[in-house]
Amino acid sequence: MHGESIYRKPLILGDKTYHQITEDICAPIEGRANKLWYLVFTMAAIAALWGVGCISYLIGNGIGTWGLNRTVNWAWDITNFVWWVGIGHAGTLISAVLLLFRQRWRMAVNRSAEAMTIFAVVCAGLFPLMHMGRIWVGYWTLPLPNQFGSLWVNFNSPLLWDVFAISTYFSVSLGFWYTGLIPDFAMVRDRQSVKWMRNIYKITSFGWSGTAKQWQRFEEVSLVLAGMSTPLVLSVHTIVSFDFATSVIPGWHTTIFPPYFVAGAIFSGFAMVLTLLLVMRKVLKLEDYITIGHVESMNKVIITTGSIVGVAYITELFVAWYSGVMYEQYAFLNRATGPYLWAYWIMMGCNVISPQVFWIKWARTNLIFTFFMSLVINVGMWFERFVIIVTSLHRDYLPSSWTMFYPTWVDVGIFVGTLGIFFTLFLLFSRTFPVIAAAELKSILKISGEGQKREFAAHGGFEHGHGHDDHGHAHHTSEGGHHE
């Protein structure tokens, strides 16, 4: 048996067996939803429908229904786009980067974090499509031959790179997520007595049998996909930041943008993961799997990335001053002291100052406080994008064009609508999909289960060398003792 130090806290609490894990994870799928779920779902669905209505109104009437003007020609739409893409990054970070780093705590949260990624990217993708104004010609962004002559898309433009980055990111995340789901769908399939339920999960599980060869390939596919997704997730927000960094707008034209955007994305993504999971673990009774230890680990990622973001803000300020370029200097002075100073200080307060409380262990391990902080960070990161986009634009090179941006009800409605779409999808997911990667958790139960650890400690932990026989029979041969 490959053990783990008895001093390391268990990742699965309580005396769980493999069967108990199956029961706990299938319970939300097989049981009935409670009133709270219906209430939240109704609210989310109404918001989503309202959003669909606003989008229809926008498409029918044009971009003029937004609050944009000649000076501020990018505002809420791109803010929301960057915000949603950023939120998506946490899922890939958890499932890919933490897999490469062999962080076992990822196993309880990766499934729902990846689902969040996919739903967030769906919401994000809506905004550039809508901003085209004529959504029905959205396919013009693809490199297709056209009837206007052989004019192609411009591969020197970061906006086109974004088309490739976002679509690759979305489809690869979906494939990675679904591949991981197949064995768990098979688990749900094999315990259904109702025929139509069984048939649905038969289709979604693709006829998975769990043979040794399938598992061997499955693990290889997971590893290689993680290896590809890791640079992919870094590239996506890097390219999103290029949309700004390659322009000549003061406040955007900075080389620090790619790493700063990536750190900010992970920061906001983990905040959204915590917002969702702190509720989900309670409602679906998964406290034994998504433990305080998991929450603390995620809070550590938040303080790390939050501090990187803070350093980036301060570096930007320093470089603006040090550059000696008056336009650059003014852009930053205007952010901190101009008419949008409230937005700037909300951003600074929420993203730089507030996460620093996570140096205190109490703050990292208190669930209600963490939930509150996750909302604060979500707000802060939305304002970060708003500050970068709107305050850099609203006072341009020509003071006679200086103006302010005021969102219309359509701006607000579409943003609220995407929140609705996101939560609707997540709530549906939580009742029909295995929300925790059951197969992965089972593979670490013997190492990280609380009951199993207690037994391991009672048998002397590592004092008997690496082998300890659970049931007295089955002797390890010399080649069979040590794995991983």
Add this chain to the structure above:
Amino acid sequence: MNKSLIYAVFSDPDVTVSAGYSLTKAGVKINNVYSPFPIHGIDPAIGLKPTRISVAAFVFGATGLSLALLMMWYMMIYDWPMNIGGKPSFGLMQNIPAFVPVLFECTVLCGAHGMIWTFFFISDILPGKEAKNPDPRTTDDKIIIEIDPAMQKQSEGDLIDMLKHAGAEEINRSQNH
């Protein structure tokens, strides 16, 4: 052809691995192992060769990279070169730095999807396929070692004794399918 297979049921992955070693050492050919989760170290124990599926990822990734390069060369350099702000962009090598992001994305796009679909096809998992696990418990909490007695030199009784000694909790027989 497989009149009757032996299904030895285990509930501990480590016991299964050592059972795999002791069986293969005695010359028993193991048909298959069904488990609810990946068992680390089972592959050498039952004589399973390492998978070469990563080669597929490499081949698909390299194809994606080449196609993306060909596409951008054709569109931006050969078919319709554009003067973008007077910057040097009329030769492939002059313009290639701007192509790097799309080259990378296309590599990942083709590599990842190529690998996923290769995995689905060679492992016979596609929508609508019938599952082949002999017992529904193998996706829950039990591990099954499948042995075809017709292919072994040991007698059936010996095989069952060996399996029981190796820690099998139940021995089941398939009903002719």
